[in-house]
Amino acid sequence: MRLFNISNDFNSYQQLIHFYNDNKNKMFADIELDLKQFFCANLSAALGAILDKLIINSNNICFTNIDKAIETILKKNDFLSFYGYNSEKDIYGTTVKYKKILPRDAKYFRNYIEKEFIESNLSNLPNMSMGVKHSIIEAIYEIFVNAQIHSQTEYIYSCGQLFHTKNEIFFTLVDTGITIKDCVNNRFNSSLTSLQAIKWALEDKNTTKRNITGGIGLAFLKEFIKNNKGLLQIVSNDGYYSFDEKGEQYKLFSGKFPGTIVTIKFRTDDKCHYSLKSEKDINLENIF
């Protein structure tokens, strides 16, 4: 099967979902995959999650035809190392490495993110202040912890890509566990659609946790994205949600993704202070 011009948009996620659904029932098969024209490297996380679902059915994954530029970037971010290729040095520091991480291994995840965002070449970006970096990292941690608490996934997959000229970083985290729809419906014995469940989960203070507060992480992330003029995309089950400067979009896929993908785009040249005006200079004496 061919994945063609994969970017961070609805149609590209739809291609990935088709690829998964076309192959999910195969066993002991050679599954061929072409990557043509463009592949936005942060989506290595989504592709890696899908391929793992196929590999556990004892299928062989065969990259039969990868465009040279795609091959180079997927070697630089280490994705192809998982499929029999050698990695390549990322001289220009544009990749955030592809990783699959056990949910309980948060310390490893922290070390990886801090290495990638603070210690690596990415930190040489002149326009990116340490304050912005910390805000980005905190946003990424909120997503990781969400997956860790709610999804019961075996692995959390992550990958990112920096576009120097556009001052943008895309970062994707994927789990292959309980989707948002199932998580909400299991908790409340309800029958929300994927889109209703995503909408509910994004509302401030809504949580599926019992006896303990929550539901702030995603709402917080959305506010941060708004202030940063970035992008937030959520793919879960057959639901798609997107939020950027132009507004919000909810769409249904044909077929289901076996988990949840969260993609965020941050602007690295934004010097805004990431808090609401009313929240600046909080007095710790009166916080309770």
Place this chain on the structure above:
Amino acid sequence: MEKKTIIIINVYNIIGDKTAMEAEQGQKIFKLIDMAFKEDKNIDISFQNIELITTAFLNTAVGQLYKDYEEGYIRNHLKISNLTNSGAIRLKRVVETAKLFYKDPDRLEQSIRDILDE
């Protein structure tokens, strides 16, 4: 806060990390606060050397106190120090959410019904 001996909880020491990220880490802090509250002690949670904080950590460490203790009691017995501005913003949200969460336990069920009725 009432004038008494103040028990200092050093978050960095308890979790052994400069990032307060996971609910599990928060649970360690919660247990210490809970233990001290049961003895009617005053507490200072020091976030010195903590650089990054998530709401998941704060929900567990502080948010769930509102389940068993009155707002006034928490206000009189708990102090926060050395928290980053970003952490303070998160903590404020966590506290506001916790107050609502434990006052109105049916709110979440109602929010599901509201979405289904839309």
